[in-house]
Amino acid sequence: MNARRLPQRKRFSGQSFNRMLPNMMTLLGLCIGLSAIRLGLNDRFGAAVIALAVSAVIDGLDGRLARLLKATSRFGAEFDSLADFLCFGVAPALLLYMWSxxxxxxxxxxxPLMYASSMALRLARFNAALDSAPKAAFAYNFFTGVPAPAGAGLALFPLFIGLEADQLHLSWLHSLVAFPLFTGAVLVAVAGLCVSTLPVWSFKNFKVPASSVLPVLVGVVVLAAAIFADPFGAGVLLDIVYVAMLPFSLQSYRKLAREAEERRAAADQPEPDPAS
Structure with missing residues (x-):
């Protein structure tokens, strides 16, 4: 007598949680960016700036998490760009419009219109570059133009100073940086940096010498303490340091490009004939 066969259970099919986690983080950052706009509508500009900073931290983590979990996808890249446009293109522009x-x-x-449009163009160029021919090896250490989170930080420079002036009760400084001509000039300048072809260090593959690991860690601790103690003053300082870094980034790119061209030229030269 044949044993009765039990019906086989259908295997559950769907996305694993590991593959969904990076997109969930991107969605969280998007929601925080939207919340920053709502905070600005309620004149809570300090909280709005902090919300955008949290969104920037999440933006820096979701891509690395996707690579770590081997969950990268074209959908994730497109979704990340759309979230970046809202959090670092639309939100800063609207905050500065409402504030100044x-x-x-x-x-x-x-x-604000020029800044948001430039950020959209910058992100579209970044996505188009994903399907283009491979770049030189050294070029992967550089962004083309200022990246979206850094652009948002630079655009918020007048607001950083204004919030710091409010804490120090410097009404004259607040009036100076909140003057529409100054705020508008900063937005236009940052828009130009975002769509420019300026090579900017990405720090993704940045290697720290063994002798500098401890000083770098100490510097990170000091920076974290400064951000927690005075986030708006730290924002002003970081913006100044970032802008001061741009000429050195350009110089580094040109040096690496020149060395790569020299190696290519040397490789193309014919070897001398030993019989001659």
Missing amino acids: LQSWGAVGFLP
């Missing part, structure tokens, strides 16, 4: 430029009406809306 609104008093100039339609004219005051032009710098």
